[in-house]
Amino acid sequence: xxxxxxxxxxxxxxxxxxxxxxxxxxxxxxxxxxxxxxxxxxxxxxxxxxxxxxxxxxxxxxxxxxxxxxxxxxxxxxxxxxxxxxxxxxxxxxxxxxxxxxxxxxxxxxxxxxxxxxxxxxxxxxxxxxxxxxxxxxxxxxxxxxxxxxxxxxxxxxxxxxxxxxxxxxxxxxxxxxxxxxxxxxxxxxxxxxxxxxxxxxxxxxxxxxxxxxxxxxxxxxxxxxxxxxxxxxxxxxxxxxxxxxxxxxxxxxxxxxxxxxxxxxxxxxxxxxxxxxxxxxxxxxxxx
Numbered sequence: 380x381x382x383x384x385x386x387x388x389x390x391x392x393x394x395x396x397x398x399x400x401x402x403x404x405x406x407x408x409x410x411x412x413x414x415x416x417x418x419x420x421x422x423x424x425x426x427x428x429x430x431x432x433x434x435x436x437x438x439x440x441x442x443x444x445x446x447x448x449x450x451x452x453x454x455x456x457x458x459x460x461x462x463x464x465x466x467x468x469x470x471x472x473x474x475x476x477x478x479x480x481x482x483x484x485x486x487x488x489x490x491x492x493x494x495x496x497x498x499x500x501x502x503x504x505x506x507x508x509x510x511x512x513x514x515x516x517x518x519x520x521x522x523x524x525x526x527x528x529x530x531x532x533x534x535x536x537x538x539x540x541x542x543x544x545x546x547x548x549x550x551x552x553x554x555x556x557x558x559x560x561x562x563x564x565x566x567x568x569x570x571x572x573x574x575x576x577x578x579x580x581x582x583x584x585x586x587x588x589x590x591x592x593x594x595x596x597x598x599x600x601x602x603x604x605x606x607x608x609x610x611x612x613x614x615x616x617x618x619x620x621x622x623x624x625x626x627x628x629x630x631x632x633x634x635x636x637x638x639x640x641x642x643x644x645x646x647x648x649x650x651x652x653x654x655x656x657x658x659x660x661x662x663x664x665x666x667x668x
Contacts, residue, residue: 387430388420394431394506395438397481401501402442402494404462404486406664408449412441435508436516439498446494453490457584459592461654462486463661464640467621469546478624480505483642483654484540486623491538496531503528504535540652544645550619550626552645557617557628560607565600572596573649578603583658599653629665637662 388395395416399409416437427433453460462483479485480501489497498517502508510528514521544552552571559567578599582588587606593599607615615638618629627642640662644652656662 387427388417388434391431391434395434398435398438398501398506399442400465401480401486401489401505402439402497403445403449404490405661406463406465408445409442412438412445415441432512432516435502435506439502439516443494443498446497457582458588458590459579459581460487460490461579461581461656461661462490462623464622464627464656464665466665467624469621477505479540481624482540483623484644484652485535488535488538488540492531492534496527496534499524499528500531500535504532540644541646544648546626548648549643549645552648552650553626553628553643554619556643556650560603561615561617563604563607565604568600568603569596571650572599573646573651576650576652578653578655580606580655581658581661583660585659586657588655588657603653637666640665 392413395413396409399412400406403409403412416434419437420434464483465481467481489500492500495517499513502513502516503510508516510521510525513528514524517524556568556571558564559571574596575594576596576599578589578593580588580593589602593602614633616631616633618631620627620629622628622640622642625642627640629637630639630641632638639655639657641653641655643650643654
């Protein structure tokens, strides 16, 4: 590498993190994978013809191995599983495909794929790698990888979340809903919630959270008010931010600690889904940023 030339690992860090995070749904695990990949890259003595492909292959296979070793832990997870929230910049939403691929809703869908299906889908549909490149990375035939890709895409299409509202609308509805929740205005909450809304809260068995998804506007509204009452709503400080490519909010306790991170899905001006991460282990990455 000549003087002044950027190291290929640093040049491709954003891509590599994007692959690992979409594969694993965890900021901490993605950072661990990048550290392992960097160690392997640093140990390479021979020139690499295509560093981008080499590094993507390394990160993908490390992520697959980590997913397989984590499968038992995922099956034993207490309550609904949601991805670890990732703070993003508003300009991520300028690319609809990129924003959707990193959304909490999409990461939950990807969680239902096998590690191999997830790898092929992420590399092909999100980052535009060819089937030939993916086959080489995964040490499989192109025909086999193409078959896996079709199966994964069909699975995702059948479960793909509907993204209807603009970022501005979602941000406005999020602000109004937060204001109604913290003010205990159940009537306004009910106006903003779709009748068939579903809410997921991820506490990981470590903090108070619903152990199953909640369905219906009345059930969801009353549960939220119950949690806020338990947490002394007047003292909770909401903080607007962008989470996983969409407008969201952090809720801070009076001492500044992050209690929750949440996003809403909005369709036709109504909230159709709420995803609230409360597991303190999953909030460590957000707290560091």
